[in-house]
Amino acid sequence: MEVVAPRLLLVEDDDHIRLPLRWALEDEGYDVAEAASGEDACAQVAVAAPDLMLVDLMLGAMDGFQVIREVRRSHDLPIVVVSARADTHDIVAALEAGADDYVTKPFQVKEVTARLRALRRRAAGDRPTELVLDADPAAPLVLRPERGTVHRGEEQLPLTLTEFRLLCELAASAGRVLSRQILLERVWEHGFFGDERLVDVHVRRLRTKVERDPGAPTLVVTVRGLGYRLDRQ
C-alpha cells in the first residue's frame, strides 16, 4: 500500500451513487475528490491533478465522453469509465475517447479498485533503459521504460500510462505474437473473461501515436486470429 493515498477524482452526477461510492473508495484507501458535472470535473483536473479518474458516462450537459477527451488533451492519468450498459457501443466510444478500462453498473467496489490498482502499477523493473523501436535516421522511435518516455526524434510522444505499458509489453516480446488474452492479463490484469475490445482499441490508439503511417501500421502489426506483434524497424 502506498504511503501517500492515491488521489481519485470521482465524476458522477447521481448523489445516491456518488456518496456511498466515495465512502467505499475511502474505505479502500483512496483520497477522493468529487465532481457532479463534466464542467466541474474538467476544472478540478486542471487544478488538483488527480492520480486517477472514475467517470460515469451519463452526466448532464457535458457527458463522460467529452470529459475524457478534454482531460486527455493534457493528462495521461488512468481513467476508468462507469457505464450502465455493457453491450452498447458506448464502451468502445469511451475507449476511443481515451478511457483505459470500464466497469458496468451494478459493480462491487472491489472490482473497481482492482482495475484502478492494475492501471497504476508501474512497468515492472528489470527492463533495458533504452530500446530503439524504429531506427529511422531522421526520426528514430526510442522507448525508455525506466523513465517512462517514448521519443520520436526529439519530440516526446504523449502516451497515456496504459498505452505506454502496452507498448512496453509488446516491445519486451518484439518479434513474437502476443495474444489479446495475454495482453489483457499483463496490462489490465483481467482474467479469462476480460473484454478483448480493450486491447484492440488501445492498439488502435497506440498506432496513431507511434506509427509512421497509422493507416498502414508496420510497427505494431495485427496477426489475424492470434493477436499482435511488434516488429522493430
Next chain:
Amino acid sequence: MRLALGPRGLRARIVLAFSVGALLVSAVLVATTFGLARSYLLDQRESAATRQAFTDADVLASRLSTAGSEVGDELVDLVPSGGADVVVSHDGSWYSSRLDLGARDVPAALQELVAGGSAGTARIDTPTGPHLVVGVPVVTAGVQFYEVAPLVELQSALRTLTAVLGAGALTATAAGAAFGVWASRRVVQPLEQVAGAATRIAGGELGIRLPPSEDPDLLAIVASFNSMVDALSSRIERDARFVGDVSHELRSPLTSLTTSVEVLGARREELSERGRAALALVEDELGRFRRTLDDLLELARVDGAPVEESAEPVSLSALVREVLARRGCPPELVGTDADEVTAVRGDKTRLERAVTNLLDNADRHGGGVVGVQVRRADGAVQVLVDDAGPGVPPAERERVFERFARGPRAARGSLPGAGLGLAIVGETASGHGGAAWISESPVGGARLTLSVPGAAP
C-alpha cells in the same frame, strides 16, 4: 377429379379457368359456325339441284310431247349435269337412268307429294352415300320426274370444315391455357414479392419495404404491408429502448444499494447482533436481485438473436475450467478433451453465463454438481453437467427450458433463482446454432447438455 388431383394452387386454378373458358367459347363458336355453314351449303345444293331437276323435267316433257317417243328412250338421252341420275314414273311404270336405282329409292312421302302435283325434295342414304331426291310432276306428259343428286361432295366439304374448326378450337384452348399461365404469373408475382419480403423481415432485415406499385389493384396490398412492417419495426425499437431504459433505471439504484451495503459491510463490527443478521440478509437478497436482473436483461437483449458481431474463438474447456475455478469447485470435477478440439466461435460472455447457469441449476435443483465434461462429439462441442438430484421426468424435460419454469422443489422464496437460468442456456445455445437438452446421467441424476457447433479445426 379434384380428389384425384388433390388441392390445386392458385396458378393451376387460373390456368384451368382460362383453358376451360377458351374451350367453351370456341366450342360454341365451332358449333354455330358448323351448323350455319352446313345448312347454308345444303340449301345451296338443294336449290341448285331443284333448278337442275326442273330444267331436266322441262327437257323431258318437251321431248315426250313429240309423237312416238318412249319414256325409256328419252331417259337414256337425258344426261343431267353434276352426276345426277333420273328416275321417272309413267303410267305406273318406273324408268331409271341407272340400273341400281329405282322406285324403292324414292321415299313414299315424296311419291305421294309429286303424284299430287307438287314438287318436293327428300334426302336419302344409298350405299354410295347420301343423295338428294328432287321430284317434279310433269303434268303435260303424265310423268313424275325424280332427279337423284349425290351429296358426297358436300359431305366431304363438311368434313373438311369440321376438321378445320376442330383444330381452331384446340388452338384456341391452348392459347387460352398459355394466356392463363401468363396471367397467373402476373397475379402470383406480386404475392411472391410479398412472401420474399416477409421472409427477409422475419430474418431480421427490418429495413425491407415493398417497392411502390403502379398497379392500382396492388397499391392497397403494398401500402398495408409496408405500414405493417413500419408498425412492427417501431414496436421492436420501442421494446429495445424500453429494455435499455429499464436497464439504466434499475442499474443505478442497484449500484447505489450495492455500494452502500458494501460500506455497511466494512462496518459490520459496529452493528449489533440483529443488525449484522439483517445486513447479511440484505446482502443475500441484493445478490439475488442482481442476478435476476442480469438474467432478465440478458434474455431481453439476446432473445434468440444469433451470435455474429461478437463471435470470437473460445475454448469451452478453458472456459468451463475458469468458471469452476471462480466458483471454488475442485478441478478434478471436470474432465475435458484438449482445448484445441473444444474451440467454438461464440460470445465468451454469453457462453460463460450459460455455463454458470447450468452449474447454478445443478446446485439449486439437482443437489449439487457431480461431474462436468467438455467433449467434442459429431462436430459439436458439448458441455455436460451431471447433478446429484432425482433427475427430471421425460415429460418435464422440454418445459424446464421455458422462462420462469421452476423446479418442483423451488417453492416460493425457498430457493434463489427466478427460473430464467435454463431459458438463457437454451437461448444461448440456439443463438450459437446449437441446442440444449436434459437427459439422464449414468450415475442417476439429471444430465444437462449444452451443445455448440465446433470451430473448424
